Every structure is written in structure tokens, then in C-alpha cells.
Amino acid sequence: MELIVTEKDNAARRIADILSDGSAGTDRRNGVNVYRWDGGGTVCVGLSGHVVGVDFPPEYDDWRDVQPVELLEADIEKRATQENIVRTLQSLAREADRAVIATDYDREGELIGKEAYELIEEAAAIPIERVRFSSITEREVTEAFANPDELDFDLAAAGEARQIIDLLWGAALTRFLSLSAGQLGEDFISVGRVQSPTLKLIVDREREIQAFDPDDYWELFTTLRADGVDFEGQYFYEDEGTENERVWNEADADDAHARLTSADRATVTGVRRRTRSDDPPAPFNTTQFISAASSLGYGAGRAMSIAEELYTAGYITYPRTDNTVYPEDLNPEALLATLADTGAFGEDAASLLDDGEVEPTRGDTETTDHPPIHPTGEVPGRADLGDDEWAVYELVVRRFLATCAEPAEWEYLRVTAEANDCQLKANGKRLLDPGYLAVYPYVSSDETLVPDVDEGSELALADTRLEAKQTQPPRRRGQSRLIEELEARGVGTKSTRHNTIEKLYDRGYIENDPPRPTRLAMAVVEAAEAFAEQVVDEEMTRQLEQDMTAIADGEATLDDVTDESRAMLGRVFDELHDSREAVGEQLREALKDDKRLGPCPECGETLIVRRSRRGSYFVGCEGFPECENTYQLPSNGEPTVMTDSCEEHGLRHVKMLAGRSTFVHGCPVCKAEAAAAHEDEVIGDCPGCGEAHGGDLAVKQLQSGSRLVGCTRYPDCDYSLPLPRRGDIEVLEERCPEHDLPDLVVHDGDDDPWELGCPICNYEEFQERRATRDLDDLDGVGEKTAAKLAEADIESLSDLEAADPEGVADRVSGVSADRVRDWQDQVEGAS
DNA sequence: GCAAGGTC
Known part of the structure; x- marks a missing residue:
């Protein structure tokens, strides 16, 4: 039997489909999908990325018993982190007489392949080969399997060096800072090769903002008119050959204002017209996808989780990629033809095919990992997806359409004029040919109208405005800008950058959007800059990349590189030793400040x-x-x-x-x-007290900000019904016939009032709704996943809440126990 | 209970 191992289940299924010509069957072993064909002669199984991880031996587990510096001398072990998959892989290996590693074609894929290699080797003495392909298409996959190769152990070792260095620096310094500040619980203070330079990027920008000293300046605008059309003219002046709009001196601004105000005409001194083409965008890599989704209002994490869902459902290609060049295998005409048969994109796709030969755009990065993100040939209907999923799917489709489209053509018109010795200018733009903008509405195609005028003609001038302004500090970067910056600096990877930013939020280092650093973040970066500069410097990543390249090329060994890194970290600890108290004090003070x-x-x-x-x-x-x-x-x-x-x-x-x-x-x-000013308003008898005590129900407001309908005999009677936190509550005359309580209405700002009705009925309805609310209300549950969950008898949020995560993972393919726990957290959070 | 990197 031949055993094929891929990096993920999805790839296993598609490769099995291609190699078996659609005949592969699926069975499950330890909750893992196994694809089998050739009468059982070939099986294919998917890992879930790394199924083993590096860690220190258990005797180093207690942070208080071990000096952080001792970690430098500790062994580093590999341990299974996904036991079900490891067990399945090894049991299949024992049945096999040869194995083929088909993990992703990149450095981390080579390391994941080596992990599989060692697990197979441990179970059975069989030959193990490696195949490489950069997109899962029939031609590439069959060709790769026809020409198998060897695993590249040097490339895998480069990845292992990264794992070891990241663990050593991350664990030792995280423990040191946490111990020094006495933060040992869940609020430990973490640092790492990627998260800390990311945090420094945010902190440095905040420092610039804090140090910023604004300057005053003035700008002047006026309304010009020609041929009955009004347009805006802006005052400018020339200084040493450059054109300036900003006037830095109030007296000069007042002077220009006076001169323009006293004029009622301007003479056109120049007209310049030129056309410029505006090229369609390159194919989507992960970063550009996140950036485009952000302009639709999706945060980086949300955009990626929707993309993963669309990928799992088979509608788009793999969403984690650096590639911005479509592979040879992609036939854009064929994909356009498929899209042309659909309702939503039919006309746009057909119009591109009508334009003649399709030559898609190319980005700057061509890699072997995965193709750029694009729609697959399987096109969902509008009803198959939720609103957010559809919006993101449409973005991916339209980006693909745009990459197959022609440039847009713009005409720019610049008019200059003179009035009372003042110069004015107006810039107009007109869309001559929409090109790709016709299929990609996410880029503005707004025109600015400036009428066609001749040099020497007269314009009417009115309504001169003098605007006092100040120079602004640099802006905080939003999540997608940060991710673009990280990519440009080579920090993190396509799969981790959005997670890194979420980690900074979770650790209490940043808040708000765009993110701003907390006092703790400032203190951590300051402490690191003073004592462990490398860990906040992106240079460490650059050096590591060079070292990894040297290992991959056989010019250095894993030990050379990790030994040198250990020595450097040792010197950091020499410095830190005497400063432990001072660092701890600084961190504790910052924590308090927050x-x-x-x-x-x-x-x-x-x-x-x-x-x-x-x-x-x-x-x-x-x-x-x-x-x-x-x-x-x-x-x-x-x-x-x-x-x-x-x-x-x-x-x-x-x-x-x-x-x-x-x-x-x-x-x-x-x-x-x-709360103190609020008078409890009695609305009826308390049903909790019974007749004996005769308590009343009242609308109450607590100091904590919560509001409720509760018994006046509290704390002797704790009957209570929750009320919304926001808005003014009004008690109406109408009473509920069943409970003899008045209807309540909440007035919240400009929105329509919210009619709660009788508080008891309202609470019962709320509980009912919660019990039966749709599963696909949850992040990461689409209709397909909801249907699969229904087969396991999970049809509502309360079913899900009561379910055993491990049991669900065993019964439902493609759903892990952790994923179920995420959903359960969401249900809990929403209640 | 540490990191970063895969994946879900």
C-alpha cells in the first residue's frame, strides 16, 4: 500500500480526487479523514499543519523553580500536539510499503514534511519520497507524482532553527519580565521575535504623536464660475520654484484674503490637459486581501475567518499565500466563462470575455506556496452565503475580474488663473474609459468637474474662504496598514500577521481601532530597548532569515546558528541580571497606570x-x-x-x-x-415572594450600571428580570393580561423605541430565542458547517452549548474540539 | 501558564 501525506485535510481530499480520478472513498480513523482508492492500494491523509511541537522538558515547567537563564541550557524536545493525527499516520504507515510526503511547497511545509517523515520512520521501515507542486491542479499534481524527489533536510533544519531560537528567546525573556513584575497568572508579560517588533512599531508611532508640535498655517479657497458651472479654486504661491498651498504666516494669509475678497473676476493663465491610464490591481495575496476587506469594514481576523470558511466550502482558493502571480495552469478565460453563466457576475464576466484576449495582471511576488486568492469554478448562489460571506466572496470574484480587465483612462485638467495678483488653481478629473473600474467598485471612480476653459478667458470669482489649520501628527496605523508594514519589513508570515495583532490586544498591549499602545506596552518596549534590544528589533528577523538561508544552502548547520543565538541571549541575561528590580518596578508602575x-x-x-x-x-x-x-x-x-x-x-x-x-x-x-438619583418605580406584585410576604416589583438601577425589574424586598427576595443597559425606560399604561405588569419601552437615541412589552413575557421570549437561534449566527459557521452539525443532532445554540467538544470533533469531519470550544465561548459571550 | 509557525 502507498501512503500519501499532505499538510491539511482539504489538500488530501483534492489530491485523492485528482489521483483517483474521482473514485476515492473516505473513512475515518481516530476522527481523521482517510481517503482510499485503487482497491485500498493507495491512501491519502491530511495533517493539520505541525502535529508535533518543540518544548522544554517538564521539569522546567514551573516558572518559579527555574531561573529563566537556565532555559538556555535546557534540552528542547519534540512532542506530539495532535495525537489523533499522529496515531492515524503511524498506524497507516505500518500498513504501507512506501510513503510520499506531499506537504506545501515552502520552508515550513518542508519542516512539516520532516515531522511526518520521522513519525513514519518511527512506525515502519519503508521508503519515503517527497513531491512538490505549487497549486493543486491536475497537471501539476500528476506531474509531481510522476517525478518524486527526496525530502530536503537542510531546508527543514532551517525551519527547526527558527523554532528553537523563537522558543528560547520568547520563553526566557517572557519568564524574566513576568517574574520581575510579579505577573505570574494569566496576565504574564510576553515578548517574542515577531510580536515585540510589531509592538515597537505601534509604540514608536505613538511616541511621534506625543512628541508632535503642531504648526499653524492657512489655506484659501474660492468659488470660480465659467459657463454657468461652479468649481473650487485654491490659492497658491511659488517659493524657490516649488508650488505651495499652505501659508505659514497669518499676515500674508490676511493679505491674500483681502486681495481675493476684493476681486470678482479671475483671468485664466494656463490650461493643461493630459490623459493617464490607471492600471488594474495585481492578484490578491493575503495582505492585499486583508487590506481590501478592511475598506469594506472587516477587521483582519474577521476577514481571514470568512476567507477560511469560503475556502473550506470550496468557493475560493487557499487564503494564505504570498503569491501575486497566477500560475500557468490557471485558464482565466475558462474561469470567466464559468462566472459568465452566473446571475451575480454574469454580465461583468461576459463583458471581459467580449473584450478579446485576456491577459491577467501580475504582481511583484511569484512564490511556490499557493496561487493568489481567486474564485474556484464552484460558484455559490446568493442564498448559499450569509451577508458578510457574500460581501467577501464578491470582493474576491471582483478582484479576479479586475485583474483580467483593461486599465481605466482618466483625463486630468489643470486650470490656473490670476486675480488681483493672487494665483489660483483648480484640478479636475474625468473618467474617459472605466476599464477595470466597471467591474471593481471598491476603488473610487468619482470625477471632479472643472469646466473646459480657454487661456485668457475670464472667470467669475466669489465666496473667498480663509481656513486656519494646523499641521497634524502622523496617523496611527489601522490593522491592515500594520499588516502591510509588517509584510514590507519581512516580519511574521502570511498566516500569522493578523494573529499577532490579535495577540497584542489579548495581552493588554494595545486597545481601540486603530490600535494604540497601553502604558504597559510602552514600558515593555522601553525595558526591552534598554536590556534586550534584539527582541524588539526587526533586524533579528532579518538575521534569522540569513541564517536560515545559510542552513538551507548547506553553508551552516543548525547547531552553528542556534549556538550563536544562545550565546547572544546569554549576554542579554548578563546585562539583565543586575537590573531585575528596576525593570520589575517600571513594569509594575506601568501596569498600575493602565x-x-x-x-x-x-x-x-x-x-x-x-x-x-x-x-x-x-x-x-x-x-x-x-x-x-x-x-x-x-x-x-x-x-x-x-x-x-x-x-x-x-x-x-x-x-x-x-x-x-x-x-x-x-x-x-x-x-x-x-443610581443614587434613580427612584425605584413599583410596577406590580412580585411573583417570587408568594402571597405571604407581599413584595413589589420595581424598575431598579444599580450602581454597577445594570438595570433590572426586581423585588423591593431584596436581598430577602432575589427575584429579578434583566433590562437593557442603555436608553431611557418608560413604563406604559397598558398591562399584560397574563402577568398583570405594565408594558415597558426603551428609548435609545434616534432609533425607533424598543418595545419590550411585559418584562416577564419579554424575558421568556428572550430565553426561547436564545435556545433556538440559528447556528450560523456564529463566526465561522456557514450553512455547510451548520448542515454537518445538524447531522450530529446539533441544531441550536443551546444544543451546541451542551455538546461535548471532543465528541463533536469525532463525529463531524473538519471540525476540531478547539473550534467547538470557540463557538461555545461565543454563545456564552452573547448571553 | 512561555514563541512562532502550521491548521480549524
Whole structure:
């Protein structure tokens, strides 16, 4: 029997399909898909990326028992991280008489291949070959299998060196900083070769913003008119041969303003017209896809998770790729013809075919990993996808269409004029031929109208505006700009950059969007700059890339490179040794800063977020025990202190992080004052007390900001029904015939009022809805996944909540236990 | 409970 091993299940299925000519059957072993054909003579199994990982021996597990520097001398072991897959691979290997490694054609793929190689070798003494192909098409795959090669152990060793260096630096320095600051729980302080330079990029920009000193300047605009058309003219002047719009001196600006205001005509001094072509974009790699999706309002992580779903469903190609050149195998005419038969893109695709020969654009990067992201021949209908999935799918299709289209042609018209010794200019643009813009509406095709005028003609001039402005600090980069920057600097990979940014959010290093660094992040970067400069410097990645190339080329060994790296890290620890106290103090102070709100209204000391002995959060005064002032916080979520603050109390707002149900609590003093001013309004009898006690139900507002309908005998009776956190609650005259309670209405800003109705009926409905809400409300569950889950009797969110993750993973192909746990977290977050 | 890299 021949055993074929691929990097992922999806690739295994497609390769089995090609090599078996569609005859392969599927069975499952330990919850892993195995594809079999040739009467069982050939089997194909997919890994899930790395199925083994590097780590220190267990005796190094306790952070307090081990000096971080001791990790430098520790052995590094490989251990199975995906035991089901390892077991399946090894049992198949024992049945096989030869094996073929068909993992992805890149460095990490070679290492994953070597991991499979060693696992097979451990189980059976059989020959093992390697095949390489850069896209899973019939021609490439059959050709690769007809000419098998050997595994490239040097290339795999380059990847292993990276693993070892990343683990050593990351673990040792993370432990050192965490220990020095006394942060040992889940709030440890992490650093790493990729995350720390990424964080420094954000911190450096913040430093520029903080150091920025704005300058005043003025700009002047006026309305010009010719042939009954109004257009905008902007004042400019020439200084040493360059054209300037900004006037840096107020007296000069006032002078120009006076001269333009006193003029009512301008004479055209120049007309320049030129046409320029605007080339269609290159095919999508991961970074450009994330960037385009961001202009549709999707964050990097969300865009990638939708793309993965579309890929798993078979609608688009693999979404993690650096390649921006379509492979030879891709026949754009054939794909356009397929799309031309569909409703949504039919006309656009057909129009491109009508234009004659199709020559797709090429980007700068041609790699062997995967083709650029493009639609496959399987086209979903609009009803097969949710709104977000469709929007992203349409983006991928339209990008493909755009790459097959002609350039757009623009005409630019520049008119200059003179009025009372002042020069004015107007720039117009007109779309002569839309070209690719006709199929790619994500790029603006807005025109600016400037009428056709002749040199020497007269324009009417009116409405001169003098605008006082200030130079602006550099902007914070948004997630997609950061990812583009990381790619340009060679930091991280196509598969990890978006995760790195999410990790920075999770670790409390950045907040908001565009991300800004916390005080902790500033302190971590400062500490690293002072003592372990390499770990925040992207130069470390560049050096590592060079070293890996040397290993891959046989010019250095894994030991040469890792020994040198160990020595360098050893020198970092020599420096750090004496500074442990100072570093710890700096980090602890920054951590506190991130929790400080502002002055205590009682004593003038500082209010800070604290945690009670029972684990709940509250706001207390740093003047404790002299000042015992405290404020409650909501019970759900982790509090973080935001940068914007309450004008009345000068206190920073508090946000409660609770996954999808994250919300802004605001100023705790305002909330406490509102609760104190609120009078409980009795609306009926309490059904919880029974007749004996005769408690009443009232609309209550708590200090924590929560609102509820609860019993007036609280805490003796704790009957309560939840109410929304936002908006004004109005109690109506109408009463519920069943519960004898009044209907409630919530007024929230400009939106239509929200009719809650009777609070008991409303609560019952809410629970009902929650129990039956559709599964595909969840991130990462499309219709196909929902259908597969239904076969395992999981049809609602409450079914999912009650399910055993391991059991689901065993029964449903393509769904892991971790994935199920993610979904369960989402359900919990939403309730 | 550390990293980064695969994958889901």
C-alpha cells in the first residue's frame, strides 16, 4: 500500500480526487479523514499543519523553580500536539510499503514534511519520497507524482532553527519580565521575535504623536464660475520654484484674503490637459486581501475567518499565500466563462470575455506556496452565503475580474488663473474609459468637474474662504496598514500577521481601532530597548532569515546558528541580571497606570481598578485605608480603562471586555450618581415572594450600571428580570393580561423605541430565542458547517452549548474540539 | 501558564 501525506485535510481530499480520478472513498480513523482508492492500494491523509511541537522538558515547567537563564541550557524536545493525527499516520504507515510526503511547497511545509517523515520512520521501515507542486491542479499534481524527489533536510533544519531560537528567546525573556513584575497568572508579560517588533512599531508611532508640535498655517479657497458651472479654486504661491498651498504666516494669509475678497473676476493663465491610464490591481495575496476587506469594514481576523470558511466550502482558493502571480495552469478565460453563466457576475464576466484576449495582471511576488486568492469554478448562489460571506466572496470574484480587465483612462485638467495678483488653481478629473473600474467598485471612480476653459478667458470669482489649520501628527496605523508594514519589513508570515495583532490586544498591549499602545506596552518596549534590544528589533528577523538561508544552502548547520543565538541571549541575561528590580518596578508602575482613572472625588488621591478577594472588580481609592471610597463595576467581563474621560469628573471611562458582548461602562462616578438619583418605580406584585410576604416589583438601577425589574424586598427576595443597559425606560399604561405588569419601552437615541412589552413575557421570549437561534449566527459557521452539525443532532445554540467538544470533533469531519470550544465561548459571550 | 509557525 502507498501512503500519501499532505499538510491539511482539504489538500488530501483534492489530491485523492485528482489521483483517483474521482473514485476515492473516505473513512475515518481516530476522527481523521482517510481517503482510499485503487482497491485500498493507495491512501491519502491530511495533517493539520505541525502535529508535533518543540518544548522544554517538564521539569522546567514551573516558572518559579527555574531561573529563566537556565532555559538556555535546557534540552528542547519534540512532542506530539495532535495525537489523533499522529496515531492515524503511524498506524497507516505500518500498513504501507512506501510513503510520499506531499506537504506545501515552502520552508515550513518542508519542516512539516520532516515531522511526518520521522513519525513514519518511527512506525515502519519503508521508503519515503517527497513531491512538490505549487497549486493543486491536475497537471501539476500528476506531474509531481510522476517525478518524486527526496525530502530536503537542510531546508527543514532551517525551519527547526527558527523554532528553537523563537522558543528560547520568547520563553526566557517572557519568564524574566513576568517574574520581575510579579505577573505570574494569566496576565504574564510576553515578548517574542515577531510580536515585540510589531509592538515597537505601534509604540514608536505613538511616541511621534506625543512628541508632535503642531504648526499653524492657512489655506484659501474660492468659488470660480465659467459657463454657468461652479468649481473650487485654491490659492497658491511659488517659493524657490516649488508650488505651495499652505501659508505659514497669518499676515500674508490676511493679505491674500483681502486681495481675493476684493476681486470678482479671475483671468485664466494656463490650461493643461493630459490623459493617464490607471492600471488594474495585481492578484490578491493575503495582505492585499486583508487590506481590501478592511475598506469594506472587516477587521483582519474577521476577514481571514470568512476567507477560511469560503475556502473550506470550496468557493475560493487557499487564503494564505504570498503569491501575486497566477500560475500557468490557471485558464482565466475558462474561469470567466464559468462566472459568465452566473446571475451575480454574469454580465461583468461576459463583458471581459467580449473584450478579446485576456491577459491577467501580475504582481511583484511569484512564490511556490499557493496561487493568489481567486474564485474556484464552484460558484455559490446568493442564498448559499450569509451577508458578510457574500460581501467577501464578491470582493474576491471582483478582484479576479479586475485583474483580467483593461486599465481605466482618466483625463486630468489643470486650470490656473490670476486675480488681483493672487494665483489660483483648480484640478479636475474625468473618467474617459472605466476599464477595470466597471467591474471593481471598491476603488473610487468619482470625477471632479472643472469646466473646459480657454487661456485668457475670464472667470467669475466669489465666496473667498480663509481656513486656519494646523499641521497634524502622523496617523496611527489601522490593522491592515500594520499588516502591510509588517509584510514590507519581512516580519511574521502570511498566516500569522493578523494573529499577532490579535495577540497584542489579548495581552493588554494595545486597545481601540486603530490600535494604540497601553502604558504597559510602552514600558515593555522601553525595558526591552534598554536590556534586550534584539527582541524588539526587526533586524533579528532579518538575521534569522540569513541564517536560515545559510542552513538551507548547506553553508551552516543548525547547531552553528542556534549556538550563536544562545550565546547572544546569554549576554542579554548578563546585562539583565543586575537590573531585575528596576525593570520589575517600571513594569509594575506601568501596569498600575493602565488601571488608574483619575482623581478621587472624596479625597483627591487617585481612583484605580482593584480586584476583591472574591475575584470581582471594583474601583477603589489609592488613598486606602485613609479613604474608603469605592464604586461598583458591572459583574460581567474584564474592566479596562480607556483613554477618553468624563468631563464632569475628569475620570477615564471603563470598558468591560466580554468577547462579543463587550460594552463601555463609562464613568463609574456618573453611574453611581445616576443610581443614587434613580427612584425605584413599583410596577406590580412580585411573583417570587408568594402571597405571604407581599413584595413589589420595581424598575431598579444599580450602581454597577445594570438595570433590572426586581423585588423591593431584596436581598430577602432575589427575584429579578434583566433590562437593557442603555436608553431611557418608560413604563406604559397598558398591562399584560397574563402577568398583570405594565408594558415597558426603551428609548435609545434616534432609533425607533424598543418595545419590550411585559418584562416577564419579554424575558421568556428572550430565553426561547436564545435556545433556538440559528447556528450560523456564529463566526465561522456557514450553512455547510451548520448542515454537518445538524447531522450530529446539533441544531441550536443551546444544543451546541451542551455538546461535548471532543465528541463533536469525532463525529463531524473538519471540525476540531478547539473550534467547538470557540463557538461555545461565543454563545456564552452573547448571553 | 512561555514563541512562532502550521491548521480549524
